[in-house]
Each structure stands twice: as C-alpha cells, then as structure tokens.
Amino acid sequence: MRLKAYEGRPAAVTRAGRDAVNAAMIRHWCEAMGDTNPAYSGPDAIAPPTMLQAWTMSGLTGRPGRAHAYDELLGLLDEAGYTSVVATDCEQEYLRPLRPGDEITFDSVVESVSERKMTKLGTGYFVTTRMDIHVGPDLAGTHRFRILKYTPRPPAGRSRPDRDRQQKPARPRPVVNRDNAGFWEGVRHRRLLIQRCTDCGTLRHPWLPGCSACGGPDWDTVEACGEGTVYSYVVMHHPPFSAFDPPYAVGLIELSEGVRMIGNVLGVPCDKVRIGMPVRLEFHEYDEELVLPVWRAPEAEEAVA
Ligand SMILES: [Zn+2]
DSSP: OTTGGGTTSEEEEEEEOSSOOOHHHHHHHHHHHTOOOGGGSSTTOOOOGGGGGGGGOOOTTOOOOBOHHHHHHHHHHHHTTOOEEEEEEEEEEEOSOOOTTOOEEEEEEEEEEOOOEEOSSEEEEEEEEEEEEEETTEEEEEEEEEEEEEEEOOOOOOOHHHHHHTOSOOOOOOOOOTTTHHHHHHHHTTOOEEEEETTTOOEESSOOSSOTTTOOOOEEEEEOOSEEEEEEEEEEOSSOOTTSOSSEEEEEEEETTSOEEEEEEESSOGGGOOTTOEEEEEEEEOSSSOEEEEEEOOOHHHHHO
16 A cells, blocks of 8 residues: 555654753753652753653754655645544653763654544544654664544534534543543532542642552542642644634643642633732533633732732
C-alpha cells in the first residue's frame, strides 16, 4: 500500500537541541510542575526524564525541520479526504539520564501508518512518528507521537429544522476512565471531590490510582469547599474550535485545600483575569448531559481594585 511505503522514512531532519541541558530550564520546569524531587537539584542533578521533549523544542519562532516525506504523507491523506487531525497519544522511553551540559541531537522517523480504522471521530489512519534523542552516540530516550488523520463523521441524523437551530456543535465530553470516574460522578452530583491518600493523608488532583507522596494505593475523598485563587491562566483566542466562543479564560486554580485544577474562569472579561484573584466554584450546565466545574471571579470593579 502507498501509505505503508512511508514507514521508516524521516519525519524530521536531524537537528541539535537549541540549548544544552541546563539547570535553569530544569529549575523552571520543576517549579511549574511543583516537582521537588531532590534528584533534580544540586551538584549531581539530573533532568526530570519527562523533560525529554523540552530539549528538542525549537521555540516560538519555529525552525524548519519537517522532512519532505512526512509532509508528503500528510498531503496524500489530505487529498484522499482525511483532512482532520487529532493527536491521540504520546509515549516516552528513558534510556539514560540527561545532565546539565549534555548536548542532544534528535531526529524523527515515520514509525508506522496503521490500516484504515473506524473510530468514534471518523474513519482514518493512525500515523506514529518516533523521535530518537541522542547524547553523542548514546540513545538517551525516544518520544513516540501518534496522530489520527481522519474524515470527520457527518453529524448524527437530526431533522433539518432541529439542526438549523443547533448549529453550534456540542462541547467535547470529558474522558472518563477507571481512575477518574469518581471525580466525574461527584461533578454529576454538583460536588467537587479531591482524592485523599488514606495512608498519609496527602490530597491529590488529578485523580490517580496511587499516592505520589507515599505510594499508597488506598484513598477516600474530601469535598472541596469551593474557594480558590487563580494560580495561572491562559486566554484562548486561537484556534477557533466551533464548540467554544473565544476569547475565554482558562485558569489553573489553586483550591484552598491546596490542590490545583483547571477550569474556565467566568464572571469577568477574560482580560481582567489576574494571578492571585479569588474565585469561587460553580457548576455550569453546558447542555443536558454536560456539567463542568467552573470558577467565578468577583465583579470587575473589585477585581481591578
Ligand atoms: Zn500517601
């Protein structure tokens, strides 16, 4: 098959990391992630393995790097009608720790192109690229990135007048799985539940199967009181997803219980959202099936005072 012929061909040309692995980026990363693991500081520091891709980033100005074969493959899929794209998953392997001073090089190949698959989104092909990150001759890690190039499914058969009334597509649904089902069950009952380790009492969010403080597998929940502050935020202008109305503010909210979670900030114009601003939990009903926790800021006058 024509698409299979792209397997093994370069997806990006070999490049060197913009900066050597360095303590400043490691420190910023750890601060942003709230990761206080002692392995990442001090004279024998290593970089957090999850930073692997950070060392390959080209910055906001971007740099040409995509190989011809990869563009050609995506072009073929576009021409065949598989014009939509969604990133599906990312997988990293760590083979050797990176330390300040290490200079990395990386390249990327089209590792596989799947058979044609039917998915909930539509029919298409999964394209997996694999980036290998080296320090000198040593392979330090690999980063696999999978996308689905697909033809969107036509909207389900609503009658035309109904469809005209409801031009706006539904907001995407949260992905509910075994680990976070309890959280969404809480939201359904208008309760914001935080997981608590029953071994050491550490609260955690997002929901996980184990405690990152002590490793304990057992947990119960506490209900958030609903007070929080904006720890950080972004204002989304682009891209214009049709289920949303940009611009809108998305906050990383620090709950008074200490954990942080992401949610829309409502109640003030999005350019008035500020770090440190107090916010209060609300449950917003987006449609018949979708309720999400959102955060309401005080009135604009108070907010700028
Ligand atoms: Zn614990």
